[in-house]
Amino acid sequence: MTDIVTELQARIKAEGQNLGDGILKIDSLINHQIDPALIMRCGLELADRFRTLRVTRILTAEVSGIAPALATAVALGVPLVYARKTKPVTMYGPVFLETAPSHTKGIEVQLLVAAEFMPPGERVLIIDDFLASGRTLKSLIRIVRGAKSEVVGIGAVVEKVFEGGRDVLQKYNVPIEAVVTVTSMENGTISFD
């Protein structure tokens, strides 16, 4: 177990809150307030786990994927693209569009990536803050495949195994890595593997 794994587990134990229904609040670390040193080390850890895969591009989804994806992109030295949830006026031309249900917002969200920033033939690493149900990640995979690029790995800062995302994504046959893995949130606890 590397130091960042131990450290992140300790920080989640100290500052994370189990809000019930499988919702883990880590707003003091990643999702509202960001500890920059911690998130950069998480990015380095994810980069190290995928370093042999010749990643050429990272894809994430706004909002909370941006920080860990940027940290990973810095460590791998590759560009980062974040799927937008609404179309800004600066986005025109063809876009890849998928929908995904948002766990923490309770609504269906759109994920938009301008075709100009998801060219064919790329080796794409998908990064997000959480691996939960896997549905956001699945939509990002569909965007990459629609662009005729290859998903070479999927990385998250925190995996909640009991939500089954890993099983959903297993069929894509790519390595899936999480910095820390939460195995149970029963009875208000937060347990790691």
Place this chain on the structure above:
Amino acid sequence: MTDIVTELQARIKAEGQNLGDGILKIDSLINHQIDPALIMRCGLELADRFRTLRVTRILTAEVSGIAPALATAVALGVPLVYARKTKPVTMYGPVFLETAPSHTKGIEVQLLVAAEFMPPGERVLIIDDFLASGRTLKSLIRIVRGAKSEVVGIGAVVEKVFEGGRDVLQKYNVPIEAVVTVTSMENGTISFD
């Protein structure tokens, strides 16, 4: 003129697009695709300009403020908070709430910061991707002041002087810095000072 200033000007000249109505598209650098090395250097540049001000916290607004604010927070070694535009289920308890018109979305947006992450007595540096009309930044200033903390500086990656944001913010009497300053976007050009 430091290297990052020259480099960012060159990149904006090469890749930026003047979409008219004062809208500068730099989606290949910051706002959709992110060049991680470039954005980290922009953050370091902003950090250097505010380094003597004993900043204790950085505040930005989602979405496109996150990357430059994280880069600045890494360089200064202080926590970053990003104002949310919608309330996630993990946000509860008192929040500071302001509204601001979005230039690129054409709608009024809410900016929400949980009180737990904006305590009183902080020395806050506000960072965003653009300094344009100054209205988003003004809303962030109001959040900091509402929290009984002090705004010690305002930084942006790109300032568009012709939109008058600097004048709007001048009354707060804090240093305002931009990595690069666009002086004119007349007739499809992009001119720097």
